[in-house]
Amino acid sequence: MAELSETIDRKPKRSRRKKRRDRTRRAPVGAAPGTLISDPDAHQPRLTLRVLGEDGRHEVHDDIALADLDRLGRGWSKMWLDCTGLAQAELVEEIGQRFGFHPLALEDVLNVGQRPKTEFHDDHLFVILPMLDGQNERGREQVAIFFSQTFVITFQERPGDVFDPVRRRIDAGGKRLFDRGADYLAYALIDAIVDGYFPLLETRSEEIDRLEDDVLDYAEQEQLTRMYEMRREVRHLLQLLWPLRDAVAALVRTESEILSDDTQRFLNDTQDHAIQLLEMSETHRDTLTGLIELHMSLASARTNEVVNLLTIVSTIFIPLGFLAGLWGMNFNPETSPWNMPELSLYFGYPTALGLMLIIALGLIWYFRRKGWLGRD
Known part of the structure; x- marks a missing residue:
């Protein structure tokens, strides 16, 4: 409890701005x-x-x-x-x-x-x-x-x-x-x-x-x-x-x-x-x-810039997340040739990473060409 009390005492107190109010002194109601x-x-x-x-x-x-x-x-x-x-x-x-x-x-x-x-x-x-x-x-x-x-x-x-x-x-x-x-x-x-x-x-x-x-x-x-x-x-x-x-x-x-x-x-x-x-x-x-x-206006514009950046980042990771989720379903290719045969590829892991990198770079190039990331 002593530690809690010290923590409360150390908390900065919010300063309250005192407003100046002009008060006019007047005679009592009904005075001459x-x-x-x-x-x-x-x-x-x-x-x-x-x-x-x-x-x-x-x-x-x-x-x-x-x-x-x-x-x-x-x-x-x-x-x-x-x-x-x-x-x-x-x-x-x-x-x-x-x-x-x-x-x-x-x-x-x-x-x-x-x-x-x-x-x-x-x-x-x-x-x-x-x-x-x-x-x-x-x-x-x-x-x-x-x-x-x-x-x-x-x-x-x-x-x-x-x-x-x-x-x-x-x-x-x-x-x-x-x-x-x-x-x-x-x-x-x-x-x-x-x-x-x-x-x-x-x-x-x-x-x-x-x-x-x-x-x-x-x-x-x-x-x-x-x-x-x-x-x-x-x-x-x-x-x-x-x-x-x-x-x-x-x-x-x-x-x-x-x-x-x-x-x-x-x-x-x-x-x-x-x-x-x-x-x-x-x-x-x-x-x-x-x-x-x-x-x-500037604060709104800055917020819009942040939202745009987050939207672009989310858009880039949507297909990457789709591929990661698709290949993460763990179907056994030995059971059927339809069960993700690419999981048995010798270079499957680097191939998947390379494909994801190509998709990400392609989206960045497209966004930049459209002017969403700025122009040269």
Whole structure:
């Protein structure tokens, strides 16, 4: 029993692929619209304030009292308040009340997994976009952006984002970020989110090219499994990119005074990037579908080759088996001249082997002439 137990323990365990399922936290059934409920497993919030103006910039990390925002922002043309972590619904509600955000918009902030969208309010705009904080689709999180002509408020699920290029431009004193309004800063953040998808899609393009070469070289079952996984990931990504494109397009088409004409021209370039991402993903989906069909065709062709070879081998041995069975019936030629007189031949054994060899070679020559074994 001990040996059996050791054998069982040594058996490799089948790995189970964990599927990522996006769960949207919602208020209890029957709750009033705009009810704010935070996820107890969410990250604790961390506030970062950046204020910009003609005299430069200033940053405040942590320990920010919302009551001091007016004082901290006094004398600066615009501010960016970044809230990373959504574990405290009270903090999100307090921020919303201070800036006049609609309760339904705040509910969407806490209920992560929302569809990308753009909402227009009298004194601000509200955008929800999915963000990739790495070259892996599983590293996706929701980002909510409120902005007007004087402020930008962002809510993220957890630390880690694609805003470092924007922060570096602020630290370097980028002229556009300082001279233009907060709507341009919001554009820069939205553009960074959209451009954050390109590394993932470029990496996926390279992986698809490698898979195509491997499939053409030799088709294996592991390749088919990986292609199905990738196609599922691409299909899930397309479900994000379609509404993301529409959300950016809504900003381009709006006539809101919050967005200047100059910023809308920049957003038009971001819309082009979103369309390019969508086209790349659709190309990946079509390519993977074609590779799956190619893989199945190659596997079927290889199976047919094996079946053809076995059929040919069986066909060659059918007459040989018939002769061996015929001469193996052990009739006695001394009893009657009709009882296999060839069994008494002096060279009967080599004659039988030679006849079998001639039949086998003749069949091989015939199959090759017909093209069943290939042609010279």
